[in-house]
Amino acid sequence: MRIGLVVSQPADRLDAVPLHQLADAGVWAVFLRCFEDEVRWRAPAIDAFARAAVSKGLRVFLVPAGYGGLFSPEQHAGSLFLQAHPHTRQVDTRGRRVPKACPNHPAYLEWLMSALRSLAWLVDADGFLWEEPSFYYLRGVWGCRCHYCQELYAGRQQGPLPVELTQSVAVFRQQVVAELVATVSAAVKSVDAKLASLVMPTPAPQTGAVPTGNENWRLLASTQGLDGLVLTWPPGPGSASLTGVVPFHDSARAWLPPKTPVLLRLVCPTNVTELEITLRQLAQARAPGVVLDIPHSLAGQLSPSARAVLQVVQSVS
Numbered sequence: 001m002r003i004g005l006v007v008s009q010p011a012d013r014l015d016a017v018p019l020h021q022l023a024d025a026g027v028w029a030v031f032l033r034c035f036e037d038e039v040r041w042r043a044p045a046i047d048a049f050a051r052a053a054v055s056k057g058l059r060v061f062l063v064p065a066g067y068g069g070l071f072s073p074e075q076h077a078g079s080l081f082l083q084a085h086p087h088t089r090q091v092d093t094r095g096r097r098v099p100k101a102c103p104n105h106p107a108y109l110e111w112l113m114s115a116l117r118s119l120a121w122l123v124d125a126d127g128f129l130w131e132e133p134s135f136y137y138l139r140g141v142w143g144c145r146c147h148y149c150q151e152l153y154a155g156r157q158q159g160p161l162p163v164e165l166t167q168s169v170a171v172f173r174q175q176v177v178a179e180l181v182a183t184v185s186a187a188v189k190s191v192d193a194k195l196a197s198l199v200m201p202t203p204a205p206q207t208g209a210v211p212t213g214n215e216n217w218r219l220l221a222s223t224q225g226l227d228g229l230v231l232t233w234p235p236g237p238g239s240a241s242l243t244g245v246v247p248f249h250d251s252a253r254a255w256l257p258p259k260t261p262v263l264l265r266l267v268c269p270t271n272v273t274e275l276e277i278t279l280r281q282l283a284q285a286r287a288p289g290v291v292l293d294i295p296h297s298l299a300g301q302l303s304p305s306a307r308a309v310l311q312v313v314q315s316v317s
């Protein structure tokens, strides 16, 4: 089973990530969060890290964070673009602009394509992971109701965009997110056709999917240019345990088209024994790969718990 690691260090700390220890432990890939505002100034450091990782035999996937606030919403990544272009932000059901660009705004899309092509060109990588590309949704308040979204909806549905998040609105948002994923995949593949394109939907609590527009895994799986899904377990911040991941993986496999590659992102508990048991169960269940998001720093002198995670990886991979 392939085991990847999420690396979220600031760019100026990347040279302190002990890549040899990761490679020695049998880590398959690093999933490197690339923060929009850091890429502007520190792309050479990010590229140097990617090259060093490849030289150790690791795969490198870039995870754009920020980029108009549309990706990696949990990371609170800044977006100079959004600050400079507030008119591209989504409009919520109360008429307020929210800190997230609208995927239907032409000026945003144009900038996004260009920024992602630059990133693909500046940093040598194996692929991209789109982390939670989404519309705004918080406790029933949703976006976007800007005039671009209103026009597009009216053109497709032959009626005005409802204020309620109806099934028709939910489907519209899912289609727009899938179109965005197809567009960003095409953008990076125009730089290098070999770049893989993976998408990570918003983790859904067991009570049901969060309607952020990326909750339709089947639609995403059939999106043009997409090479696989990365599904998160546990499904919400309330659950701290990895219990139940094997049935989750089995049901996701049954739900998705059979040929869709699926990786599991495990938000790791501090309990290393539980992690080891889970990884062994997944290997036995023939899960093709996992991406570990661990709570420990991966730079400098590794903490005893980070070292323990690497020992587990070594014993399982």
Ligand SMILES: [Zn+2]
Pocket: 090, 091, 102, 103, 104, 105, 144, 145, 146, 147, 148, 149, 150
């Ligand atoms: Zn909009």
